[in-house]
Amino acid sequence: MTLDPITLGVIQAGLQQVCDEMDLAFSRAAFSPVIAEADDRSDGIYSAIDGALIAQGARGLPVFVGTMQFSTRHILERIAQGLTLPPDPGDVYIVNDPYLGGTHLMDVRFATPFYRDGKIWCWLSNTGHWPDTGGMVPGGFSASATSAEQEGLRLPPVKLFKKGALDPEIYAIITSNIRIAETRIGDVKAQAAALLTGAQRLSALLDRYGDPTVEAAIAEIRTRAATQMRAMIATIPAGTWTAKAFIDSDGVVDEPLTIALAVTREGPDLAFDFAGSSAPCAGPMNSVRATTLSSVYLAMRHIFPEVPISAGAFDPLHVTGIEHTFLDAHYPRPVSGCAAEVSQRIAEAVFAALVPALPERVIAAPAGTSGNFALGGHDPERGRDYVMYQISGGGYGGNADHDGLSNGCSTIGISKAPPVEIMEQQYPVLYRRYALHENSAGAGRHRGGFGLDYEVELLRGTARASFVMDHGRFGPQGALGGRDGGKNRVEIIRNGETQTPEHLSKAQDIPLSPGDRVRVRTPGGGGYGPPAARDPAAVAEDVRLGRYAPEEAAALFGLRPTAPAAAARPISTPPPRRG
Structure with missing residues (x-):
């Protein structure tokens, strides 16, 4: 027909x-x-x-x-x-x-x-x-x-x-x-x-x-x-493009995990070879095969959004080399970090490999973490247990046309942070801070977006906090001379003392009492292009808005903006919304 x-x-x-x-x-x-x-x-x-x-x-x-x-x-x-x-x-x-x-x-x-x-x-x-x-x-x-x-x-x-x-x-x-x-x-x-x-x-x-x-x-x-995806692939110069992305640790062994990627245009199709990536890990940062393949698909959807969503769009994309690596986990390997964290690092590797080949289309690395924060405890006022789950936005990478989005949704989805008001109604917590993570944007001709800075306090009862995040050791990669975005930072404030988890952005079963707080500062996006090429007026505007102090701007961009900085910095920003 x-x-x-x-x-x-x-x-x-x-x-x-x-x-x-x-x-x-x-x-x-x-x-x-x-x-x-x-x-x-x-x-x-x-x-x-x-x-x-x-x-x-x-x-x-x-x-x-x-x-x-x-x-x-x-x-x-x-x-x-x-x-x-x-x-x-x-x-x-x-x-x-x-x-x-x-x-x-x-x-x-x-x-x-x-x-x-x-x-x-x-x-x-x-x-x-x-x-x-x-x-x-x-x-x-x-x-x-x-x-x-x-x-x-x-x-x-x-x-x-x-x-x-x-x-x-x-x-x-x-x-x-x-x-x-x-x-x-x-x-x-x-x-x-x-x-x-x-x-x-x-x-x-x-x-x-x-x-x-x-x-x-x-x-x-x-x-x-399939035809449209192959037409898009034809715009990629023939050859092989390589990149690496790193996961802070698996949560058990405090050593980075490596995603090694070689992208090759083979006629009308595109091959993604992950040979050389780290072996299966002890902790929960393994990825199952379906998630690994889906991460490649979604990365290409970011690059070529014109291609309709259909199984045919995946036909020209071939993934190899994941066997015997942490990107092809089998039972009983733990995998709680695969969808929210490892998937985004796979996408980051795809972006890093293809940005030299498609500089007008591919962005510098985004925040690349969902900021998974779970809090479970008992609310004595309501007489019930609860489990609170918080996801967070972060900065997108800069690109050929403009700066990265600040406090945007994660690479893998449109999920947005629940409104603070809803969280405070549902759970015995108070958000003491909800603001941009200042100075987290990677410097570049087009800088990355800024991450999120929030602090939540337990009001009553007792609770246990757990985190599975990433980019605490390495910031999101800059592209074409741009600098890396700011790192993820997690702090637990108990009895007036501030602690940082051993694995930086991964920890579990941290006991909290009323008055204890958790502060999370999510990564900013990577910068695109040399920082010295940034428009001085754009730098001055960031300083005016309090996103950088004048001395920070001078160090990052190699110049001192002439516009006066605002006396006050913004203290809040709304939760990330769908773009």
Whole structure:
């Protein structure tokens, strides 16, 4: 069937709209701030044949573009092998196993078959970040875990809903192994409702245009996505481009981990060879294969955003050399840092390798950390336990056209920090500070963006704090002569004494009492181009706004701005929002 361009474009937009509405339904109905406010979730449509991505919403996390495709494929394979019960209409499978196309255990996936005329036409799937799935520490981000069991409850694909009804036995097993179980039903029902919304909207689209027309459009979109990606790859000069990125430590052994990358344009395709990267590590900074591949895909989506989201966009991208490295973790390696931290460092390596080849398109390194901060404790005033999860923004890298965005979302997604007011309402904490991380932007012709500086105080009860962050040892890389961005800084203030974690931005089970505080200063983005080439007026404006002291500006950019600096510095900035 040949489709005219207008019909093809309308159906393509319609498929994405289905996913967008699933995303909105999920966030609006969820109980947990990390989903309802921070939008740490994603929804998509996947092939009934091989689980290949058909469409994903623009409001979903980019890192889930690849991983949800792999997890759906694993469900199909396990059904075919008899390892998972075959589906009936109304069934919803739950899975969070990192080694079956997942990320970390807190990213919980739901998948349901979508039927037309009694046959499975496609699968609808979504992922939501649950605040806790058990394990050693509240929130699941154990900085010193050495096995998957220490990180939380691991679920293979099982039917949580059977023919539309929640299975009370499966649900009881889950809630018996996680913290704050009484509130989980809100997220579970929101996640299932999003799939129901998707089924209703997709049915309407198919009824309007007919199954054969929509099926032809999906096939054409996949073909065109591959063609467009290859057309973009053709703009890269022939040759091999290399780079390295470093992770501070694995949380157990205080030594850096290396991501070594060689990107080669091989005719119309692009090869990403990670041979020479560090071996599997003891701590939780291993990455599973699905996350590693998805990190490459999302990096290329940043570079070539024109290419539509479809499995076809991934066909020309070939990843090799990850076997026997920490980028291809197998059970029981711990992986809590893979999606939020290692994935961003993989993307950083891709940017660093390709910025000389595509200087007009590729940015200097962004902050590259989600700033995972979990606080679990008991609130005596409300008589209940809680698990608070905080993600943070950071600076984006400068680029050929302008400075980097300050306090932007992480490289891997659109997740934003929940509003301070919501966090203070939900948990016994007070934010003493929420401001830009001054002087954190990497100097350059176009400087990086500034990170975030926040300080949170425990008001009552007792709690335990845990961190899995990165870029505390090395700042985000500058590009083409630009300087590195500022490093991540974590401080714990207890009894008037300030402590820094041994692994800089990774620690767990830190006891807090009322009045104790945690201060986090997230990285700024890397600078782009030589700092001396920066417009003096732009330097003067940064000084006027209090982002640099005059002497800092002189040292970084090799000149002293002539404009007078403002007497007062800004003390706050709103939480990061979607760009």
